[in-house]
Amino acid sequence: MLKSQTDMSGFAYFPHTEDDIRVMLERIGVRSLDELYSDVPEPFIYKGEYDLPDALSEQQVRDFFESLGKKNTQLKVFVGQGAYDHYTPAVIPYITSRSEFLTAYTPDQCEISQGTRRYIFEWQRMVCRLTGMDVANASMYDGPSAAAEALRMAVACTRKRNKVIVSTKLQQNVLDVVSSYLKYPDIEVVFAWDVLSALGPDVAGVIVPSICRHGVIQDLTGIADAVHAAGALLIEYCDPSALAVLKTPAEWGADIAVGDAQTLGIPLCYGGPYVGFLACRNEYMRKLPGRIVGQAGDASGKRCFVLTLQAREQHIRREKATSNICSNESLMALWATVYLSLMGPEGLRKVNELSCAGAHYLYDELLKTGRFEEAFPGKPFLKEFCLKPLVDVEKLQQKLLDAGFFAALELDGYVTFCVTEKRTKEEIDALVAVVKEVEL
Amino acid sequence: MKYYDKLIFELSHPGRTGYSLPSCSLSAAETPGNVQSSAETDNTAARLFSGEQSFVRESVPNHLLRESILELPEVSEVDVVRHYTNLSQMNFGVDTGFYPLGSCTMKYNPKINEEIASHPLFAGLHPLQPDETVKGAREVIEGLDAALAAITGMKHFTFLPCAGAHGELTGLMLMREYHLARNDNARTKVIVPDSAHGTNPASAAVCGLQIVEVKSGADGLVDVEALKPLLGPDVAGIMMTNPNTLGLFERQIGEIAELVHECGGLLYYDGANMNPLLGKVRPGDMGFDIMHLNLHKTFSTPHGGGGPGSGPVGVGERVLPYLNIPRTSGFHGNFGVMLRAYAYILMLGKQHIKMAGPLATLSANYIKESLKDCFKLPIASVCKHEFVFDGLINDGARDGKAGATTLDVAKRLLDYGFHAPTIYFPLLFHQALMIEPTETESLETLDEFIAVMKKIAAEAAEDPDILHGAPHNAPIGRPDETSAARNPILKA
Numbered sequence: 055m056l057k058s059q060t061d062m063s064g065f066a067y068f069p070h071t072e073d074d075i076r077v078m079l080e081r082i083g084v085r086s087l088d089e090l091y092s093d094v095p096e097p098f099i100y101k102g103e104y105d106l107p108d109a110l111s112e113q114q115v116r117d118f119f120e121s122l123g124k125k126n127t128q129l130k131v132f133v134g135q136g137a138y139d140h141y142t143p144a145v146i147p148y149i150t151s152r153s154e155f156l157t158a159y160t161p162d163q164c165e166i167s168q169g170t171r172r173y174i175f176e177w178q179r180m181v182c183r184l185t186g187m188d189v190a191n192a193s194m195y196d197g198p199s200a201a202a203e204a205l206r207m208a209v210a211c212t213r214k215r216n217k218v219i220v221s222t223k224l225q226q227n228v229l230d231v232v233s234s235y236l237k238y239p240d241i242e243v244v245f246a247w248d249v250l251s252a253l254g255p256d257v258a259g260v261i262v263p264s265i266c267r268h269g270v271i272q273d274l275t276g277i278a279d280a281v282h283a284a285g286a287l288l289i290e291y292c293d294p295s296a297l298a299v300l301k302t303p304a305e306w307g308a309d310i311a312v313g314d315a316q317t318l319g320i321p322l323c324y325g326g327p328y329v330g331f332l333a334c335r336n337e338y339m340r341k342l343p344g345r346i347v348g349q350a351g352d353a354s355g356k357r358c359f360v361l362t363l364q365a366r367e368q369h370i371r372r373e374k375a376t377s378n379i380c381s382n383e384s385l386m387a388l389w390a391t392v393y394l395s396l397m398g399p400e401g402l403r404k405v406n407e408l409s410c411a412g413a414h415y416l417y418d419e420l421l422k423t424g425r426f427e428e429a430f431p432g433k434p435f436l437k438e439f440c441l442k443p444l445v446d447v448e449k450l451q452q453k454l455l456d457a458g459f460f461a462a463l464e465l466d467g468y469v470t471f472c473v474t475e476k477r478t479k480e481e482i483d484a485l486v487a488v489v490k491e492v493e494l
Numbered sequence: 495m496k497y498y499d500k501l502i503f504e505l506s507h508p509g510r511t512g513y514s515l516p517s518c519s520l521s522a523a524e525t526p527g528n529v530q531s532s533a534e535t536d537n538t539a540a541r542l543f544s545g546e547q548s549f550v551r552e553s554v555p556n557h558l559l560r561e562s563i564l565e566l567p568e569v570s571e572v573d574v575v576r577h578y579t580n581l582s583q584m585n586f587g588v589d590t591g592f593y594p595l596g597s598c599t600m601k602y603n604p605k606i607n608e609e610i611a612s613h614p615l616f617a618g619l620h621p622l623q624p625d626e627t628v629k630g631a632r633e634v635i636e637g638l639d640a641a642l643a644a645i646t647g648m649k650h651f652t653f654l655p656c657a658g659a660h661g662e663l664t665g666l667m668l669m670r671e672y673h674l675a676r677n678d679n680a681r682t683k684v685i686v687p688d689s690a691h692g693t694n695p696a697s698a699a700v701c702g703l704q705i706v707e708v709k710s711g712a713d714g715l716v717d718v719e720a721l722k723p724l725l726g727p728d729v730a731g732i733m734m735t736n737p738n739t740l741g742l743f744e745r746q747i748g749e750i751a752e753l754v755h756e757c758g759g760l761l762y763y764d765g766a767n768m769n770p771l772l773g774k775v776r777p778g779d780m781g782f783d784i785m786h787l788n789l790h791k792t793f794s795t796p797h798g799g800g801g802p803g804s805g806p807v808g809v810g811e812r813v814l815p816y817l818n819i820p821r822t823s824g825f826h827g828n829f830g831v832m833l834r835a836y837a838y839i840l841m842l843g844k845q846h847i848k849m850a851g852p853l854a855t856l857s858a859n860y861i862k863e864s865l866k867d868c869f870k871l872p873i874a875s876v877c878k879h880e881f882v883f884d885g886l887i888n889d890g891a892r893d894g895k896a897g898a899t900t901l902d903v904a905k906r907l908l909d910y911g912f913h914a915p916t917i918y919f920p921l922l923f924h925q926a927l928m929i930e931p932t933e934t935e936s937l938e939t940l941d942e943f944i945a946v947m948k949k950i951a952a953e954a955a956e957d958p959d960i961l962h963g964a965p966h967n968a969p970i971g972r973p974d975e976t977s978a979a980r981n982p983i984l985k986a
């Protein structure tokens with residue numbers, strides 16, 4: 055790193071001049087800034103120099119990150135597995151970077167946070183319309199943690215049941231996060247490929263994906279009936295973008311819908327920030343974790359939006375809590391809300407059409423190369439699929455990387471691909487040409 | 495701020511378009527073959543996929559397709575831009591004005607951080623890309639880890655948690671892993687001071703731990719004598735924030751650390767109040783084994799109206815072997831937030847960091863000393879980044895007329911262009927008013943705030959009704975929150 059050329063006489067984020075500091079110390083009645091720490095036992099005052107770089111100027115910081123950015127390889131992304139390269143309309147970052155949204159705290163101060171509350175209300179309603187559920191919360195950290203919270207919620211909704219069934223058809227990071235979340239409160243977790251085989255009278259909830267980790271669209275016929283007959287709740291993990299065309303969790307008979315809304319135009323950004331959603335049927339509303347915005351009126355009857363069933367940072371139900379989430383991923387919920395407003399039902403359907411057409415084209419072309427076999431013949435998929443490789447996977451991946459493609463991620467002995475509306479026919483053809491160069 | 499009363503759904507007009515998508519570049523011959531004939535489709539699906547050829551309908555069996563019409567807004571791009579611009583104007587952010595919200599550290603959010611967070615050389619990286627293709631991103635994570643370790647005296651951090659409460663949960667999982675690895679399975683209690691942030695006991699509860707509360711003494715600090723009998727072989731650890739939520743430094747932390755370690759427990763540091771220690775005191779040196787930081791507080795990343803935040807968890811030597819066991823989010827954490835925090839730390843550098851905590855502490859003490867003649871100051875000692883008043887000295891109550899409460903003071907502040915402080919927390923006082931100014935506010939701003947607080951105190955003494963009706967200038971008046979909680983309209 056360059057040696058600093060920062061002018062040490064001042065710092066742009068600290069407005070205090072020497073005179074200001076003197077005036078303030080006088081008012082307080084102490085002689086020095088150090089005296090403000092007279093209550094800290096002397097051994098705990100750090101006297102060494104911090105092991106940090108020299109302060110950089112703004113231009114140096116910009117150059118530094120530019121140089122780091124150049125160390126990344128920019129690839130055409132043909133992989134999903136929980137993070138999808140959909141197009142981001144220019145309007146979204148323009149709106150979300152408005153400082154009134156960006157630099158606000160969580161909307162606790164009702165009268166001056168109506169902007170945030172209104173878009174959260176809109177987000178909740180859009181989540182309900184996508185999933186068919188009755189009520190949604192203000193958002194979750196991401197899809198995997200939302201899945202874990204939903205399972206906990208199922209335990210809270212069903213008295214004296216402490217076991218949940220988790221479909222191993224879910225993506226790996228969902229399985230990992232669920233395992234961690236449920237390990238310590240001592241909820242028994244059964245991982246099963248066939249969830250119905252593990253059903254019993256002690257089961258509180260069952261979670262299944264609407265599209266499995268291999269990309270296959272799931273036929274959930276009969277699942278809800280069986281789960282409900284056992285007295286348990288059905289949770290469906292879904293891709294909200296795909297819900298524009300696929301059967302909704304409500305239509306499948308699910309009680310809770312969760313997932314990651316990253317597919318709604320949120321950039322990949324090396325894994326975050328994304329945003330999770332959690333929605334349920336009316337009867338479970340009071341067990342929804344996090345916060346919910348509701349519509350009400352002010353004293354003069356003006357429409358306003360309030361935090362209902364609120365779990366504020368300081369007011370959260372302390373030791374009786376069944377979830378500790380209070381804030382959410384507000385700005386990313388705004389991101390997805392603006393996306394859905396721009397897309398509308400028709401735009402979102404077209405995103406699916408383009409992704410689906412591209413994915414099936416790639417699927418057919420890859421099979422024609424003779425370097426793959428079908429992994430799940432005849433099974434329907436939308437934008438993501440798996441193939442059985444007949445070539446050395448490492449060599450295949452390396453060749454693709456060298457040509458600028460991130461594709462053919464290894465998964466359960468298969469390789470996985472994904473095509474979004476951002477991928478052009480030229481890019482797909484170029485990828486297939488590279489595959490053809492891999493020796494059989 | 496002006497009142498604007500639309501929802502995006504109310505602007506919808508069928509057939510209006512706000513998107514711009516390419517037409518399909520594949521010819522008919524290249525599109526998937528028919529899985530089923532269109533005769534099989536029912537009416538709803540036919541309406542859903544009406545018009546052009548549908549690849550989805552040809553690829554996916556009918557019974558797996560959406561049955562209901564999707565009701566999303568149909569609006570133009572300009573509708574969207576005006577609507578959300580209007581919504582934003584009913585919001586108050588740090589860029590709007592002074593935000594003295596206690597325990598929230600609403601410091602200024604530097605703009606260069608935003609530029610870096612949206613840098614295209616980072617924004618397009620897939621989280622599962624091989625390490626050799628994301629060397630720059632890995633360097634950001636490693637560099638930030640090293641910087642936070644240097645600032646806090648911990649060994650390493652995990653960046654998976656997306657918020658402070660998420661960090662607490664992850665940190666407590668680590669506490670449990672530490673004990674489980676030693677087959678010390680009886681440790682199921684966690685000690686939490688009565689002044690703790692509400693998330694502390696909530697996080698402990700969802701981590702399967704029982705909460706034992708330790709009382710504060712009259713000086714507002716943890717009562718060490720009350721702590722001693724609580725310690726034993728069933729204690730997993732203690733969660734503390736230092737300075738505590740009264741803004742007071744827990745000066746007996748050395749003794750507390752020794753006692754907790756002696757009984758076999760661990761110390762968890764809630765980093766929500768780290769700001770006054772920035773550049774001055776390191777939690778690792780005080781004996782803490784696990785801690786979280788709120789990058790959206792101490793390290794200047796924007797709160798975003800309630801996220802995305804980042805709550806990295808740091809550990810000392812004892813807990814280091816377990817750092818990567820809990821998986822509490824899907825990929826690598828909120829990378830975009832980490833970029834911002836790293837940029838801020840590089841601007842601070844080893845030089846400016848030393849002033850960050852002290853200037854925050856200076857601002858808080860300056861306000862406290864300037865207002866203690868108008869507001870009750872329950873504990874008079876020097877504070878750190880924040881302090882708590884217990885309501886007005888003269889609330890104007892007389893002849894059966896109700897006095898002005900802390901809520902009234904908070905709402906009246908909005909009329910004068912300031913955000914309200916945190917109110918009715920901590921729970922130790924009935925009229926708590928918790929003020930945290932941060933180091934990014936000028937003397938002039940603090941003086942304006944002090945003048946307004948004095949004016950409000952004078953108004954209360956003269957006629958508390960002025961305060962009861964506040965705010966008078968906000969887009970809306972006080973809402974009827976109770977009826978909304980009982981009978982919420984969550985979906986219209």
